[in-house]
Amino acid sequence: MSEALLRIEGVSKKYGPNTVLNDVSFEIGKGEVVGLLGDNGAGKSTLVKIMSGVVDSTVGDFFWDGQKIDKMNRNVTERLGVETIFQDSALVPQMTITRNIFMGREVTNRFGFMKMKEMDAVAADVLDSVVTIEGIKSPKQLVSSLSGGQAQAVAIARAVHFKRSLLILDEPTSALAVRATEALLGYLTQLKGEGVSSVLVTHNLHHAFQVCDRHIVMNHGKKIMDARREDTSVEELTAAVVEGAVGLARFRQGTF
């Protein structure tokens, strides 16, 4: 059996006396789209920050492709290819699309000067072929002139272009119009074909159910449900997200 891309075991996080994550374990398979669901305060954001290496877990073990990772920090996650796309802070609005795509990974000569023409050409190519985004005239446009959906798509195109292996999308659809959401979800399913794993963090169960292979439901810092799509339903997920473990038990007894 092939190893999971990322496996986390017994992760807990305490902020002072508050336990935000309590003994959470799960796997993200290669090329799998995992939905991370839960109400506000369920611990989703903390989990995202731990997986992307921004904050440390209090306890817990991490395995990447079967190899134990001593510490998940930014350097490690960058090397492994984890990329987190936060809701509205993925791009720098005052910079052009090209500069955003190549931010931190500029194509330069050996003195560190950027090859602008080359970068513009690649960026135009990325916009054309990696993800199709309506209404973008040129990679020289400022990101501030884009809509939320276009900016989101640019961020995803960037991650795919640089062959990231695990994409974590934090509430990507919350600021998007219906059409843009459709495009985004359609795009996530294609990432699987590329062998890119993704974690979709969302409130919207219908969006998650549409594209995710597996659903993980969090409630008060605990994982209360981890089911493949074919083993669950939107109704069951709703019960788990809204009413927590109690609701899930009642749903399974048929009394929800």
Added chain:
Amino acid sequence: MSDKIPGRRGPILEVPLPTEAISVRRKPAGEPASFFGRMNYNLQFIRGRGALEISIVLVVLLAGYVIASLISPTGFAFLNPNNLSGVISQSVPVLAILGLAAGILMIAGEFDLSLGANITLSAIVFIKTSEAAGLWLGIAAGIGTGVAVALVNGIIVVYTKIPSFIATLGMSFFWMGAGIFINGTSPAALTTSREGTMEYLFAHNFGSFRSQLVWLLIIGVLAWFFMHRHKLGNHIFAVGGNPAAAEAISIKSKQVKLMSFAIFGGLVGFAAILIAVRTSSIQPGGTATEDFTLFAIAAAVVGGTSLTGGRGSVIGIIVGAALIELIRNGLLLAKAPGFYITLFVGVTIVIAAIFNKLMEGKAR
């Protein structure tokens, strides 16, 4: 083909897109054929960055001055070589270099209000070292002091997360005191060491321009390539524009901010040398250099630098500095009373800030 493109680590995703919503393809970006069409096409990408608009204002003002000076060479002596060389090419470069210092730091999202105190301290160290150990050590010590002062400020700001406005305001009193501590209250003065190489390098009169203008050209070109074409400059824009996005892509924002403080310090140290050689003496704790703090920030703002970081341009800042000095010079030549100058500069700054705000809205 696509495999040869640098930066690409594998083939692109070429699966046809499934849903109807994304099947509408972007039209290829064809540039318009006519000259004006092409110009307008290119303009829409540089709009909202300030350099163009402010340059137009400068050119109009300059044209007005030239015409006025041609009509009345004695009444408004703008084109007089003494004015061009003695005033314009001495004052514009110093303010422009300081504006670049403040502007680069503002693009990174920080301020340093100890700029004036830094000038005083760096100039004193430059004067004392050159008098004692010669010009070259003096230059190194002057610039080194500027960098050290700014880095101390930067470390305080970056690691304590105190707003840089407050931290550097407090530190400015410290550095002012440090100047008096190492020099005493009497002015530090250049004596014999000013003659020869030093004067030629930093304040020589070449007829219609001076050494300072050459330095502005060199520093301006270097700054432009660094800020707009080098990856480190790109990181400064990224960190100032959206620190979270920069961090998410593994740009280390603390290091980038410290680097911006160091560049700021280097430029301030260099400007301090220009000021010291021009005036030959520096008064510790004096107000002459203190004024530069706000004028440098003003030059950056007039040149289209955002007060919240992430936006600005080297050309804009230099033009902004030139505009402020031209207005100052024009009022002086028109024999306006002294307070008019402060008054007009103040109005210019506020108008420029409003203009900036409007453009930020337009770019969004």
